[in-house]
Amino acid sequence: MKRIQNKIKSGFVIVTVVVSASGVWAQDSITFIPSWKAGDSHNYIFSRLRQDYTNDTLYSSSTFDYTVSLTATRSQPEESELTLIYKGKSKDYKVLKKTPDKFVLANALEYLTIKLYGFSSLKVVYTIDARGTFLGIKNKNELRNYISSVLTAAKHDQQVTPDFAGVLEQLKPTLLSDDYVEYSFLPEIQFYHLLYSKSWKPGRQQNEIEVPNPVTGEGLPGILTAEVKKVAVKKPAPRKELPTYEIVMQQKLDQARLMKAMQETAHQTGIENNGTPPIDFNAVYRYTVKDHLIKKASYIKTVVSAESKSVEEFLIRPVIPGAK
Numbered sequence: 112m113k114r115i116q117n118k119i120k121s122g123f124v125i126v127t128v129v130v131s132a133s134g135v136w137a138q139d140s141i142t143f144i145p146s147w148k149a150g151d152s153h154n155y156i157f158s159r160l161r162q163d164y165t166n167d168t169l170y171s172s173s174t175f176d177y178t179v180s181l182t183a184t185r186s187q188p189e190e191s192e193l194t195l196i197y198k199g200k201s202k203d204y205k206v207l208k209k210t211p212d213k214f215v216l217a218n219a220l221e222y223l224t225i226k227l228y229g230f231s232s233l234k235v236v237y238t239i240d241a242r243g244t245f246l247g248i249k250n251k252n253e254l255r256n257y258i259s260s261v262l263t264a265a266k267h268d269q270q271v272t273p274d275f276a277g278v279l280e281q282l283k284p285t286l287l288s289d290d291y292v293e294y295s296f297l298p299e300i301q302f303y304h305l306l307y308s309k310s311w312k313p314g315r316q317q318n319e320i321e322v323p324n325p326v327t328g329e330g331l332p333g334i335l336t337a338e339v340k341k342v343a344v345k346k347p348a349p350r351k352e353l354p355t356y357e358i359v360m361q362q363k364l365d366q367a368r369l370m371k372a373m374q375e376t377a378h379q380t381g382i383e384n385n386g387t388p389p390i391d392f393n394a395v396y397r398y399t400v401k402d403h404l405i406k407k408a409s410y411i412k413t414v415v416s417a418e419s420k421s422v423e424e425f426l427i428r429p430v431i432p433g434a435k
Contacts, residue, residue, distance in 0.1 A: 140310035145243040145403045147183040147191045153404070154430040155179045157197075157299055159228075163210070163217060164420040171217060172207040175199065175228055178430065179299075190238050190246065195300065197233040204229050219278040222271070223286075226261045227296070233257065235297060243307030243403075245300060251292050258286050258296070299425055302410050306398050311337065319365065332368035391415045 157179050163171040177199035185192035204225055210217045236249040248254065265271050265279055285291055294301060316337045321330040394412040398405055410425045 140312050142242060142310045143306055143400060143403050144241070145307060147186050147193070147239075147243075149183050149186040151186075152180060152182040155181065155427050156430055158424075158426040158428075160422075160424040160426075161224075162422045164422075166418050167420070169208060170214070171210040171221060173205060173221070173224070174207065175204040177203065177228075184236070189241055192236065192238050192249070195235045195237070197230060197235070197297075199228060199230050199233075215274050216278055219275055219282065222265070222275070223261070223279070223282070226265065227258065230257075235300065237300065239304060239307075243304060245304040248293050248300075251289065254292050254296065255287055258292070262286065299427065302396070302408065302425055303405060303427065305396065306400065306405065319368075332365040332372065334365050 155178070157177055159173075159175045161171070161173050162169060177197055179198075180196045182194050182196075183191055184194045206221075206225070210221050212218065233254075234250070235254065238246040238249060240246055262279060262283055266276065271279070318335045320333045320335045391414075394410065396408070396410050398408045400406060405427070406429055408427045412423045414421050
């Protein structure tokens with residue numbers, strides 16, 4: 112459980128959750144528990160947006176929309192199995208602003224993104240516990256083989272230059288690792304189940320934590336702040352409605368502890384630093400939940416390192432029958 116939560120932590124700094132649900136409210140905590148029965152199915156539209164900047168100048172931008180069906184294939188008291196089917200079309204992956212050729216690494220990542228997520232159909236089978244917390248992917252080998260096939264096809268692609276191919280080869284061990292397949296390849300799964308991964312305590316809580324560096328993976332000192340409150344009803348409803356909760360969670364770098372660690376490192380190594388933090392990041396999560404089931408959600412993450420900045424946005428919304 113600790114390992115899973117640490118992986119999820121690497122992606123967010125600020126979390127804002129707006130919940131319309133009948134949560135299980137105990138005196139000291141609130142827990143949202145999805146009720147999955149075998150055969151239950153829900154359809155969503157997933158959207159991704161990515162923008163990359165250097166010196167605050169946008170140099171790359173892309174969007175991708177695809178549909179997702181989520182079905183409970185097995186439901187047991189302690190563990191349930193969900194099958195998620197992604198269906199995408201290459202034409203729906205739109206490059207709004209192409210990365211300049213001089214950014215070899217960025218181009219390699221953009222190329223891989225287009226190829227990896229330009230799937231026509233992709234199946235992911237994973238398990239959750241009784242609280243809805245993500246446990247693990249069951250068909251990792253199948254997904255790893257898919258990623259490997261994309262990398263192999265790239266070797267025969269005429270637009271892949273030798274430098275380009277060299278970068279892809281360096282990325283291969285990371286892209287085929289368990290951590291990438293389970294946590295980074297399809298982050299929407301982690302995002303979807305984040306709400307269910309803990310009990311939310313009423314009031315304001317603050318703790319010191321270790322925040323994984325999105326660039327190097329090394330731990331950085333951070334602060335986690337969480338606050339839960341019920342939203343007051345402004346006027347009487349015509350019928351009894353489920354209560355609404357707001358959950359605000361903020362995870363950020365602890366600049367004081369970070370600077371102290373940098374100064375200690377500089378003293379031990381004799382290498383002077385200019386007092387500039389190596390990285391900063393910020394993320395905002397918003398969920399709308401009814402009957403413990405997420406109906407729509409959004410997630411925006413910003414990572415800043417030196418003169419570079421990247422912004423990723425994920426949107427989840429339900430498929431409305433008959434809507435165009």
